[in-house]
Amino acid sequence: MNILTITALNKSYGDHKALTDVDLTIPRGGVYGLLGPNGAGKTTLIRIVNQIIEADSGSVLLNGEQLSSKHIRNIGYLPEERGLYKKMKVREQLLYFAQLKNLSSSQAHEKVDKWLKKLDIANWAEKKIEDLSKGMAQKVQFISTVIHDPELLILDEPFSGFDPVNAEIIKNEILELKSQGTTVVLSTHRMESVELLCDHIAMINKSQKVLDGSVGEIRDQAKTGTFMVELLPDGLPFPAHWEMVRQQEGKWKFKALLEGREPNELLNEILPFGQVIGFTEMIPTIEEIFIQKVKETTP
Numbered sequence: 001m002n003i004l005t006i007t008a009l010n011k012s013y014g015d016h017k018a019l020t021d022v023d024l025t026i027p028r029g030g031v032y033g034l035l036g037p038n039g040a041g042k043t044t045l046i047r048i049v050n051q052i053i054e055a056d057s058g059s060v061l062l063n064g065e066q067l068s069s070k071h072i073r074n075i076g077y078l079p080e081e082r083g084l085y086k087k088m089k090v091r092e093q094l095l096y097f098a099q100l101k102n103l104s105s106s107q108a109h110e111k112v113d114k115w116l117k118k119l120d121i122a123n124w125a126e127k128k129i130e131d132l133s134k135g136m137a138q139k140v141q142f143i144s145t146v147i148h149d150p151e152l153l154i155l156d157e158p159f160s161g162f163d164p165v166n167a168e169i170i171k172n173e174i175l176e177l178k179s180q181g182t183t184v185v186l187s188t189h190r191m192e193s194v195e196l197l198c199d200h201i202a203m204i205n206k207s208q209k210v211l212d213g214s215v216g217e218i219r220d221q222a223k224t225g226t227f228m229v230e231l232l233p234d235g236l237p238f239p240a241h242w243e244m245v246r247q248q249e250g251k252w253k254f255k256a257l258l259e260g261r262e263p264n265e266l267l268n269e270i271l272p273f274g275q276v277i278g279f280t281e282m283i284p285t286i287e288e289i290f291i292q293k294v295k296e297t298t299p
């Protein structure tokens with residue numbers, strides 16, 4: 001079953017439409033990337049799912065049930081703008097968040113200790129948030145999001161403020177949570193993370209959904225049948241219908257199109273020109289697809 005089913009969601013702020021008839025189906029398990037340029041409507045959608053704001057119309061079902069306050073316990077939300085109490089100590093703060101999510105005192109202590117150790121900040125448990133570095137405070141915020149083992153985790157720019165080593169630690173935590181069955185919705189502008197982590201993506205532009213599907217399908221659909229070829233030429237002239245990329249040290253590097261043929265047929269066309277030393281299909285990256293889609297769908 002799908003964990004989240006969003007149908008015909010609309011939200012305006014005054015005259016400004018932030019979401020227009022958005023449908024979204026998020027399958028259980030896996031990492032779902034929610035992408036879109038600044039101001040597209042992602043945070044608005046996330047806030048509706050977290051019941052911070054209300055939609056003007058449309059429905060949100062969690063596990064097939066109309067979303068209501070009882071579901072707050074099922075969701076963990078890491079907002080882009082972080083909110084920790086600067087004067088509170090790390091452990092004290094995490095225990096407070098855990099109890100807000102209805103964990104018993106013993107469960108809360110157990111989880112807090114486990115996570116502090118796991119993210120290597122146990123030595124900072126008795127320090128105030130204001131004494132932590134940005135990255136450490138981000139770790140505390142991450143723990144506060146996952147402490148109650150939510151089945152749906154919504155992470156808005158979870159890597160911001162982390163150095164590459166700590167970003168890697170958070171990436172691995174996300175993958176571990178996924179392997180334990182947690183569904184993760186990831187909103188980020190870092191396309192390399194999307195490529196690495198996401199199974200499905202949806203893209204919103206100007207308040208409307210403009211793309212969704214599995215990452216594999218989306219990349220397959222974006223293929224143009226272009227191959228990058230490297231060749232040691234045998235003396236024949238370079239044909240005009242291929243696109244030379246670089247001619248260096250006696251080698252040609254060029255683009256050639258399948259034009260409806262099988263790769264072997266294209267290869268047969270190329271072989272008389274010399275020795276093929278590279279033949280790779282150019283599959284657009286999620287970043288290239290994102291940029292192209294924003295251009296296509298922005299009036």
Ligand SMILES: Nc1ncnc2c1ncn2[C@@H]1O[C@H](COP(=O)(O)OP(=O)(O)OP(=O)(O)O)[C@@H](O)[C@H]1O
Nearest residue numbers: 013016017018036037038039040041042043044045
């Ligand atoms: N409280 C508000 N009052 C008025 N307009 C708002 C409010 N919140 C968001 N908006 C507007 O709604 C649109 C969608 O905003 P939203 O924050 O959902 O975008 P986003 O996709 O999350 O962007 P970003 O990637 O920059 O975080 C924007 O044009 C924004 O200015």
